[in-house]
Amino acid sequence: MSARPRVFVTGARRGIGRGIAFAFAEAGYDVVINDLVEDDAAAEAIAGVRERGAKAEFITGDVSDLSAIPAIAERAFSAFGGLDCLVNNAGISVKKRGDLLEVTPESYDHLMGVNLRGPFFLTQEIARRMVAAKDATHPRSIISLSSANATLVAPDRAEYCLSKTGVSMMTKLYAVRLGEENIGVFEIRPGIIRTDMTAVVKDKYDRLIEGGLTPTKRWGEPQDIARVAVSLASGNFHFSTGDAFHVDGGLHIHRL
Numbered sequence: 001m002s003a004r005p006r007v008f009v010t011g012a013r014r015g016i017g018r019g020i021a022f023a024f025a026e027a028g029y030d031v032v033i034n035d036l037v038e039d040d041a042a043a044e045a046i047a048g049v050r051e052r053g054a055k056a057e058f059i060t061g062d063v064s065d066l067s068a069i070p071a072i073a074e075r076a077f078s079a080f081g082g083l084d085c086l087v088n089n090a091g092i093s094v095k096k097r098g099d100l101l102e103v104t105p106e107s108y109d110h111l112m113g114v115n116l117r118g119p120f121f122l123t124q125e126i127a128r129r130m131v132a133a134k135d136a137t138h139p140r141s142i143i144s145l146s147s148a149n150a151t152l153v154a155p156d157r158a159e160y161c162l163s164k165t166g167v168s169m170m171t172k173l174y175a176v177r178l179g180e181e182n183i184g185v186f187e188i189r190p191g192i193i194r195t196d197m198t199a200v201v202k203d204k205y206d207r208l209i210e211g212g213l214t215p216t217k218r219w220g221e222p223q224d225i226a227r228v229a230v231s232l233a234s235g236n237f238h239f240s241t242g243d244a245f246h247v248d249g250g251l252h253i254h255r256l
């Protein structure tokens with residue numbers, strides 16, 4: 001039994017994941033961070049968690065590598081004697097935006113591997129351990145980041161859209177399976193968030209946002225997502241599961 005709750009955030013050395021790791025640390029969680037490499041950015045993320053008074057553990061690993069997933073899950077689960085929350089944040093965009101008619105099988109498989117196949121099997125490994133642990137001192141949850149593109153069609157990023165629609169279904173599937181285990185399963189659907197992922201299209205989105213693409217007329221920040229993740233994990237949404245939470249400044253609203 002742990003006095004402090006524990007969270008595992010994938011892809012958290014920078015961007016939204018780092019913001020989520022910091023917000024959980026501020027909320028009193030000990031934090032396990034995963035990412036592809038333990039570089040300077042990772043060191044900043046680890047230090048930032050510790051500066052917020054929490055314990056931090058870093059696990060280098062690729063969530064799309066199914067042969068590595070059991071070991072990643074085991075390390076994450078045992079770092080602080082169990083886990084109360086998994087945040088499937090690691091994700092990639094397409095290497096090159098382009099015509100739907102030119103999408104290659106290599107690009108499709110790579111993107112699906114990172115954004116959907118890996119998170120599905122990582123969730124399975126963590127969920128099995130949560131179910132077996134039966135030590136629900138704290139509210140327990142599994143939160144996955146999809147995207148506004150779970151529903152909004154972007155034909156120049158077909159593989160990305162498909163992977164994120166899959167994350168929506170994955171959320172509902174695990175919500176049904178884990179409902180009786182009292183593990184809430186949630187999807188966060190970010191809109192346009194200021195990170196390295198969107199830096200390549202900054203000028204385009206600056207113009208679109210200024211022109212009214214979103215009712216709120218501003219970029220989202222990693223903290224916007226992080227605050228929602230911590231709230232979902234808090235147990236305040238106790239009678240909700242399988243839901244998708246739009247954190248997009250109203251981007252998803254159809255307007256006339």
Ligand code: NAD
Binds near residue numbers: 063093
């Ligand atoms: P980012 O590129 O800034 O950060 C992603 C992190 O994940 C990086 O540190 C990267 O190294 C890591 N990562 C990538 N592949 C990995 C793998 N196979 N295994 C482990 N770690 C891996 O991106 P971000 O903007 O912070 O996005 C985080 C999540 O939010 C992604 O799932 C993304 O699809 C989603 N999202 C982002 C936006 C946005 O506007 N930025 C919008 C909608 C959804």
